[in-house]
Amino acid sequence: MDSRTSLCGRLAFACLVIAWPAAHAEISVFTSQASFLATVSAPAVDTFTGFSTTTVTSSPITRAAGPYGYSATSATGFFGAGTAANPALSTQSDLDAITFFNLTGGANAIGGMFFGSDQQGNFVASAVVLTATDTLGAISMQTFVATPTSFIGFVSTQAIAMLVFSTSMPGNFVFPAVDNLMLATGQVTAVPEPHTWTLLLAGLAVMGFCARRSRST
Numbered sequence: 001m002d003s004r005t006s007l008c009g010r011l012a013f014a015c016l017v018i019a020w021p022a023a024h025a026e027i028s029v030f031t032s033q034a035s036f037l038a039t040v041s042a043p044a045v046d047t048f049t050g051f052s053t054t055t056v057t058s059s060p061i062t063r064a065a066g067p068y069g070y071s072a073t074s075a076t077g078f079f080g081a082g083t084a085a086n087p088a089l090s091t092q093s094d095l096d097a098i099t100f101f102n103l104t105g106g107a108n109a110i111g112g113m114f115f116g117s118d119q120q121g122n123f124v125a126s127a128v129v130l131t132a133t134d135t136l137g138a139i140s141m142q143t144f145v146a147t148p149t150s151f152i153g154f155v156s157t158q159a160i161a162m163l164v165f166s167t168s169m170p171g172n173f174v175f176p177a178v179d180n181l182m183l184a185t186g187q188v189t190a191v192p193e194p195h196t197w198t199l200l201l202a203g204l205a206v207m208g209f210c211a212r213r214s215r216s217t
Contacts, residue, residue: 031144
């Protein structure tokens with residue numbers, strides 16, 4: 001075997017091997033519930049039916065949505081927003097954030113209706129902030145002005161490690177509230193990093209060069 005052909009093969013193989021594991025976790029964001037549902041499978045919803053709108057619920061809480069489980073924490077506990085017939089999960093203090101974590105059942109997608117409420121649990125127009133983190137450390141932060149039907153969902157190539165939800169201006173008597181929290185199994189795929197594409201293209205280019213060299217000898 002020509003030593004140059006052997007060297008070409010080794011270079012191409014090295015580029016492809018280095019590039020292969022370099023695809024990284026990525027969190028996809030959906031602001032349409034229909035698009036979110038089209039991406040995930042086996043979605044299940046926690047509607048917070050029965051959650052108290054009159055007494056404080058101690059933090060943390062552990063709840064279920066279909067086959068999935070999750071925990072949530074808030075610094076001073078939880079209160080139900082809205083009405084007893086249709087409660088949403090809210091906080092005891094407008095300074096508090098809600099952190100969702102310990103998703104079980106294979107869930108790597110989480111979404112819901114996120115908005116702001118006043119002390120009586122009524123909707124208040126406000127910007128809210130959501131920060132999703134997956135188990136490989138990918139982070140997505142989203143800030144938007146919410147309504148009671150503002151859906152936002154996060155789907156990762158890995159399990160979701162944490163979702164933190166708060167209002168954008170804590171201390172202004174606007175409390176974070178979430179309804180119809182949805183957990184699911186996502187179907188997005190990993191996206192190669194820019195340097196991964198470079199290595200893949202380099203490997204393919206070397207392979208093409210080697211093929212041309214071998215045909216000319």
